[in-house]
Amino acid sequence: MFIRSVERDTSLDAFRAEVRDFCARELPAEVQRKQAMGQHLERHEYDAWLKRLGARGWITGKWPKEHGGLGWSPAQTLAFNEELGRAGAPPLVPFGVNMAGPVIYTFGTETQKRTYLPGIIRNDTWWCQGYSEPGAGSDLAGLKTKAVRDGDHYVINGQKIWTSLAHWADWMFCLVRTDDSGKKQEGISFILIDMRTPGITVRPIIAITMSHHLNEVFFDDVRVPVENLIGEEGKGWTYAKFLLANERVGNVEISRLQANLDALSRLLAETREGGKPLAEDPLWRRKVAEHEVALATVKALMADQLAATAEEGGAPTLMGAAALKLRGTELQQAILQSVMDVLGRYGQLYQTDALHAGWNGELIGPTDSAGLVYEHLYRRAATIYGGSSEVQKNIIAKGALGL
Amino acid sequence: MPAFSSEERQLLNDSLRDLLADKYTFEHFKKVARAEDGDGFSRADWATYAEMGWLGVCLPESAGGAGGGATELGIVMAGAGRFLLLEPFLGTIVLGASAIEKAGTPDQQKLLADIATGKLTLAFCHAEPDGGYARDYVRTIARRESDGYVIDGAKAHTIAAHAVDTLVISARLGSASGPVALFLVPRTSAGIKLAPAPALDGRRGAAMTLTGVRVPTSARLGAGDADLLPAIGDILDRGAIAVCAEAVGAMAAVTQITVDYLKTRKQFGQLLSQFQVLQHRLVDMSVTTEEARAIVHAALQAVDDGDPQARHTIWKAKVKTAQCARFVGGQAIQLHGGMGMTDELIVGHYYKRLVLCESLLGDGEWYLKQLAAEMA
Numbered sequence: 001m002f003i004r005s006v007e008r009d010t011s012l013d014a015f016r017a018e019v020r021d022f023c024a025r026e027l028p029a030e031v032q033r034k035q036a037m038g039q040h041l042e043r044h045e046y047d048a049w050l051k052r053l054g055a056r057g058w059i060t061g062k063w064p065k066e067h068g069g070l071g072w073s074p075a076q077t078l079a080f081n082e083e084l085g086r087a088g089a090p091p092l093v094p095f096g097v098n099m100a101g102p103v104i105y106t107f108g109t110e111t112q113k114r115t116y117l118p119g120i121i122r123n124d125t126w127w128c129q130g131y132s133e134p135g136a137g138s139d140l141a142g143l144k145t146k147a148v149r150d151g152d153h154y155v156i157n158g159q160k161i162w163t164s165l166a167h168w169a170d171w172m173f174c175l176v177r178t179d180d181s182g183k184k185q186e187g188i189s190f191i192l193i194d195m196r197t198p199g200i201t202v203r204p205i206i207a208i209t210m211s212h213h214l215n216e217v218f219f220d221d222v223r224v225p226v227e228n229l230i231g232e233e234g235k236g237w238t239y240a241k242f243l244l245a246n247e248r249v250g251n252v253e254i255s256r257l258q259a260n261l262d263a264l265s266r267l268l269a270e271t272r273e274g275g276k277p278l279a280e281d282p283l284w285r286r287k288v289a290e291h292e293v294a295l296a297t298v299k300a301l302m303a304d305q306l307a308a309t310a311e312e313g314g315a316p317t318l319m320g321a322a323a324l325k326l327r328g329t330e331l332q333q334a335i336l337q338s339v340m341d342v343l344g345r346y347g348q349l350y351q352t353d354a355l356h357a358g359w360n361g362e363l364i365g366p367t368d369s370a371g372l373v374y375e376h377l378y379r380r381a382a383t384i385y386g387g388s389s390e391v392q393k394n395i396i397a398k399g400a401l402g403l
Numbered sequence: 404m405p406a407f408s409s410e411e412r413q414l415l416n417d418s419l420r421d422l423l424a425d426k427y428t429f430e431h432f433k434k435v436a437r438a439e440d441g442d443g444f445s446r447a448d449w450a451t452y453a454e455m456g457w458l459g460v461c462l463p464e465s466a467g468g469a470g471g472g473a474t475e476l477g478i479v480m481a482g483a484g485r486f487l488l489l490e491p492f493l494g495t496i497v498l499g500a501s502a503i504e505k506a507g508t509p510d511q512q513k514l515l516a517d518i519a520t521g522k523l524t525l526a527f528c529h530a531e532p533d534g535g536y537a538r539d540y541v542r543t544i545a546r547r548e549s550d551g552y553v554i555d556g557a558k559a560h561t562i563a564a565h566a567v568d569t570l571v572i573s574a575r576l577g578s579a580s581g582p583v584a585l586f587l588v589p590r591t592s593a594g595i596k597l598a599p600a601p602a603l604d605g606r607r608g609a610a611m612t613l614t615g616v617r618v619p620t621s622a623r624l625g626a627g628d629a630d631l632l633p634a635i636g637d638i639l640d641r642g643a644i645a646v647c648a649e650a651v652g653a654m655a656a657v658t659q660i661t662v663d664y665l666k667t668r669k670q671f672g673q674l675l676s677q678f679q680v681l682q683h684r685l686v687d688m689s690v691t692t693e694e695a696r697a698i699v700h701a702a703l704q705a706v707d708d709g710d711p712q713a714r715h716t717i718w719k720a721k722v723k724t725a726q727c728a729r730f731v732g733g734q735a736i737q738l739h740g741g742m743g744m745t746d747e748l749i750v751g752h753y754y755k756r757l758v759l760c761e762s763l764l765g766d767g768e769w770y771l772k773q774l775a776a777e778m779a
Contacts, residue, residue, distance in 0.1 A: 137740050139670035162741045207744050208736075208751035214744075274537030283768070337729075344762035345535040347560025347610065350603040362598045364560055364610050373603060380736050380754070381744045388740060390680065 012079045019058075019080055023087030026052045030357075032088045038371010040211065040355050041090060043126070043168045049089065050123035059097050060121045067105040067113065068121050074306035078254065085255035095127035095165070096120035098250045100173045102315075103190065103243050107231040116171075116192065128166040130174030130193065130217065131240070133159060138391050140175075141185045141237060145219060147176035149226070154178075154191065156199075156222040162385070166202045166215040169195050175240055178233050190236035192228040199223070209377045210352045241318060244387060248321035249305050251386045252298060252328030260335045261291055263372060267342045270366055278342060287338060294331045301327060319399045322392040329382035329389070336376040343369055350374075406470040412478060415471075418455060419482035426451075427486040429749045435489055436605040442566035443607035444489040450521050457482075458496050459519030463504075466515035473641070473706035477648035477699065484652030487749075487756055489606055491524050491563035493763070497645040499525025501638045502571050502585055506624040506631055511587070524567040526590075527642070528558040528611065529635060536765040538636055541583050543613065545574035551619040554586065554594075557612045562763075564590070565599040565609035571624075572613070573635060582630035586622050593617070604755035637714075643764050644706065644717045647699045647724040650760035654692040654728060657735045657753035661688065664739055675738075684738060688731050695720075695727040715777070718770045724760070725767030732757035 031049050034041055053059050062077040063069020072080065084091065092098075101120045104112055119125030136143040145158025156176055166172070172193045179187030193200070199222035205214040231239055265288060268279040278284050301324045305316045343349075346365035353359045354370040363369070383389040397403040407415070427448070435445045452458050461476045462468025469475070476497065483492050500518050503511055517523035534540030543556025554574050564570060570588045575581040588595070594616035597609040625631070662685055665676040675681050702720040705713035732754040736743035743750045761767065 132741065135669075137670060142670070206746040208746055208754065210746060214741075271535065272533040273535035274540045275533055278535075283772075333733075340758070341762075341766060341768065344766055346532075347530075347600075347608070348603050348759045348762055349560055349600050351600050362600075364598055364600050380733070381741070383737060384740050384744065388737070393680075 009075055009079075012076060015076060016079055016083050019083040020087060022056070023083065023089055027087060027089050031090065034357060035088050035090055036368065038355065038368040038374060039357055046090065046093065047123065050093070053092075054121060054123040057121060059092060059123055060101065063097075063101065063105065063121075067101075068117050074309065078306070081253075081255045082258075085259050091253060091256060093126070093165070094247070094250050095129055095169070096123075096125065098246050099129060099243050100127045100171070100192075102246055103173065103230060103239050104192075106242065106315075107190075107239050111227070112192075112230065119170075125170045126165065126168050128163050128169035128172045128195070128217075130160045130163065130172045132162045134161050138388055140240070140387075141188065143175055143177060143188065145174070145176050147178050147189060147191065147224070149178075150223075152226050153223045154226060154229070156191075156193070156219045156224055158219050160217040160219075162205070163202075163215045163217050164213055166195070166217050167204065167212070171195060172217070173230075173243075175236055178236075185237040186234055188236040188240065189233050190230040190239045191224060192230065193222065193224050197222050197224065207378070208380070209374050210350075211355065211374065213378075242315060245316040245318050245321040247386050248318075248325040248392075249302070249309075249316045251325050251382065252302060252332075254299060254302060257295055257298065257328070257332060257335065260332070260339065260375070261288070261295060263368070264288065264291070264335060264339050264342065267339060267366060267372075271342050271345055273345070291331070291335050291338065294327075294334065298324070298328045298331050318395055322387075322395040322399075325386060326389055326392045326396075329379075332379050332382050336372070336379050339372050340376050343372060406472060407475055412474065415457075415460065415475060416478050416482070419457065419479065420485070422451075422455065423482060423486040423488070427488065429752075432487050432489065432749075432752070443601075443605075444491060444563065444566070448488075449490050449524070452490065453519065453521030458521055461496070462500060462515050462519050466512065467519040468515070473644065473703040474700075476641075476645055477703045480645045480648035481652035481655075484649035484654075484756065484760070485656045487604075487653070487752055491526065491567055493642060493645060493649075494526040494561070494563050494567060495524050498527035498638055498642045499569075499571050501641050502527060502624060502634075503587075505634045505638060506585055508625055510621075511624060514587075523569065524563070525569050525571055526561045526564040526567045526608075527571045527638070528561050528564060529571075529573045529639070530559040530561070532557055532559050532610070534559070536769040538639055539632055541573050541575050541632075542579065543572065543574040544578065544581070545576055545584060545586065545623075547577065548617070551617060552586065552623065554588070554613050554616040554618065558610065560598075560600060560602070560608050560610040562602055562606050562608040564611065565597055565607055566590075570595075570611075573631070576628065582628055583632045583635065585624040585631055585635070586618055587624060588616060588618055588622060602759060604759045605752065606759075639764055640714055640717045641706075643721045643770070644699065644702050646760050646763045647695070647717075647720050648703070650724050650728045650757060651692065651696045651699050653753050653756050653760065654688075654695060654731045657750060657757075658685070658688045658692050658731060660750060660753075661685065661735050661738050664742075681738065684734060688734050691727045691730050695724045698723050715774065718774050721765065721770040722767045722774070725762070725770075728757040728761045 028048050031045050057070050061070040061072040065071040104116050133143050147154040147156045174191050174193050176189050177187050178189040199220040201218040203216045204212045268284055271278045305320050350373045351370045354363055457479050459468035460471045464470045545552040545554045570590055572586045572588050573583055576584050594614045596612045599609040601607050668675045698720045702716040705716045735750050736754055739750050742748055
């Protein structure tokens with residue numbers, strides 16, 4: 001099995017050691033401390049870390065060499081992510097490296113590659129995703145944000161929603177409607193928008209986590225140069241789907257699943273029922289084993305997708321990504337549900353203040369309990385974002401089963 | 404003998420629904436829950452509940468109550484769940500009142516009148532930090548002194564414990580192997596250190612440590628040295644079925660809200676409610692809610708009938724309701740899509756309340772284990 005062989009691949013030992021040493025040396029103590037407590041990081045804290053990774057080209061290690069990457073194999077990429085997780089470093093922020101970058105180097109012009117890729121490689125620019133709209137969620141192709149050509153510019157009007165980290169982003173990759181005369185998929189274009197352009201308003205959405213991560217983004221006569229268009233006008237749906245397949249594979253973060261399962265085991269050892277650790281309870285041990293079985297299966301599904309991308313010019317298929325995303329996100333929620341089942345014994349708390357640095361109140365329960373409750377609540381969206389589970393099933397029904 | 408006819412039960416249910424639908428809006432909920440200068444619940448609303456007779460609905464008529472049974476209590480708790488009430492129902496009119504009724508001296512029973520009028524609020528502080536859901540894990544100790552007791556120990560986070568008038572605290576008498584007793588301790592007593600913390604669903608509460616807390620002999624519920632653990636079991640069972648009723652109210656409300664939302668939201672050129680896969684999901688939410696309602700009703704009825712198996716029926720109801728709450732809450736968010744993830748919609752607040760109902764006083768797995776042990 002591919003993933004198993006990654007774990008046993010001794011040729012990666014030197015690389016793993018290099019990443020470990022680097023993390024030990026360069027990961028800012030404050031970032032590591034906040035990660036361990038499940039606290040929110042500020043953009044400058046991410047930057048302090050990511051720029052160090054970027055200076056070595058490690059953010060985009062898996063990109064092909066001709067586009068500024070290091071040409072890592074899937075095995076090496078996986079090993080890298082694992083080592084980051086073990087070192088207590090935050091996972092990479094996907095919008096540039098997994099989403100914007102591959103679209104730009106696959107479908108963009110030479111000028112666009114020169115303009116945008118270095119910022120992603122070095123983490124000088126932050127990206128956000130202009131996909132969903134209030135009326136276009138599962139029916140993404142029904143999007144209405146309009147781009148009308150006016151000389152050397154498109155003039156954009158409309159609204160995007162659920163835009164993660166738009167308040168930090170320098171750029172947005174955005175789906176816009178350039179034609180509404182034919183089939184809805186055919187009038188969509190893919191364009192890059194400087195978030196500092198006049199006419200853009202970003203408004204926060206507070207989630208059930210009680211945190212600000214999501215936004216609404218409004219466009220009011222926003223003028224975007226024509227050279228920011230990716231590929232051909234009206235062909236945006238093709239690029240959008242390419243990106244979605246990458247996004248959905250990325251939605252299943254193996255190292256995060258592993259970290260959550262590790263957290264569960266730790267909580268079981270720390271938590272007592274009638275004075276005895278829950279870890280001694282055979283039913284809990286059985287539950288953890290069940291999660292291990294599911295994780296091994298998701299890793300096997302992931303291996304298939306990674307093998308597909310490993311081929312020259314390869315990309316995950318929408319169908320393969322759909323199956324992986326479906327089961328991977330279900331597992332994510334199942335593990336976090338078990339975490340909640342243990343944490344419930346501390347009195348069903350959610351100390352949101354503990355998610356912010358500088359809080360010095362009294363924490364009740366394990367040190368990262370607020371972070372884990374946050375994670376449980378946030379990942380309710382895992383079966384919604386990137387295309388809901390219902391949409392993934394439609395893709396498989398149509399594409400794989402011919403229904 | 405049931406104190407309420409079915410017409411009277413209907414009237415009680417209608418009075419809750421009519422008043423709360425009008426007064427306890429989502430905006431009101433958020434304002435009360437989040438008021439910086441408040442306690443996270445409304446004393447004015449509590450006074451209204453007293454006026455409506457809801458707080459005394461199950462208290463004896465001698466205490467100014469209506470003499471209702473478990474079923475009437477269930478109706479009130481379902482209303483609390485349906486409208487996400489923030490006030491301390493569980494601690495006061497269920498657990499606290501039940502403790503006084505079961506264990507109190509005739510003199511202490513007089514306090515029940517203050518519960519009915521809304522003058523006295525209570526929190527039942529029994530669980531301890533390392534005890535989990537275990538009911539017999541009491542490490543808090545009350546040592547006799549000439550004119551009373553000195554209590555030392557710690558109690559787990561309890562909803563409303565940060566702000567109620569009186570804490571009902573369990574402790575072992577004399578030593579770690581002594582019988583368990585209950586004490587009525589004013590929240591502001593010297594030696595009680597409260598650690599206030601928000602619950603997941605926006606209500607507030609506190610964990611606490613007790614260091615040399617002195618109370619008079621009269622603070623102890625009842626007399627004699629009988630171990631109150633069995634009585635505490637009964638009190639917690641009553642609490643468990645009340646929490647189930649609360650969950651049923653919340654499930655019914657959020658299922659209806661989800662049905663209504665899917666009738667208005669269009670994707671792919673049609674209403675979401677027209678997609679068969681989503682219709683079936685709504686049906687599952689509805690049937691699941693109905694299952695919980697049915698078994699909770701059966702358990703309440705068993706209590707009112709004095710059924711010797713009532714305890715096991717309550718446990719079964721808690722197991723089933725916990726499973727149902729998890730499914731209904733999760734699907735309510737899922738079917739709302741991104742909107743379900745926002746603080747701005749009430750759906751997420753129902754989800755959180757249901758998470759709490761699942762685990763308050765013991766989660767489904769815990770009750771399943773108790774059943775398995777007793778049925779073996």
